[in-house]
Amino acid sequence: MKPGDELPPLRIPITRTLIVAGAVASRDYQDVHHDAELAREKGSPDIFMNILTTNGLVGRYITDHFGPRAVLRRVAIRLGAPNHPGDTMVLTGTITEVDGDMASVRVVGANGLGNHVTGTVTVEVTR
Numbered sequence: 227m228k229p230g231d232e233l234p235p236l237r238i239p240i241t242r243t244l245i246v247a248g249a250v251a252s253r254d255y256q257d258v259h260h261d262a263e264l265a266r267e268k269g270s271p272d273i274f275m276n277i278l279t280t281n282g283l284v285g286r287y288i289t290d291h292f293g294p295r296a297v298l299r300r301v302a303i304r305l306g307a308p309n310h311p312g313d314t315m316v317l318t319g320t321i322t323e324v325d326g327d328m329a330s331v332r333v334v335g336a337n338g339l340g341n342h343v344t345g346t347v348t349v350e351v352t353r
Contacts, residue, residue: 233319242311248279274308303345313337
């Protein structure tokens, strides 16, 4: 691994089930993550994914690429455009720095509205 290396993209279909299951699994019971009618009343066109689900998907993207010896040391993400049912999020990553067994990866997750998530993940990959 070296700076400039790109990770292969990961396409994630955004389903209603994924959004609701992720919210429930992370104990986020806010209605905007499971009740479309209440989400619309609050100004959203539909339910949308919570940040904890997004964080988990970013972690999966990194560990799937680097393998079973990968340990996430830092995940710093920011949300942008919401993930709504029926869209697809495409995660991409670029290694920005390598120091021994540690690498920093710039991650972007884009959907039909724009960038859903941007951030940096620091991963340790022991040999």
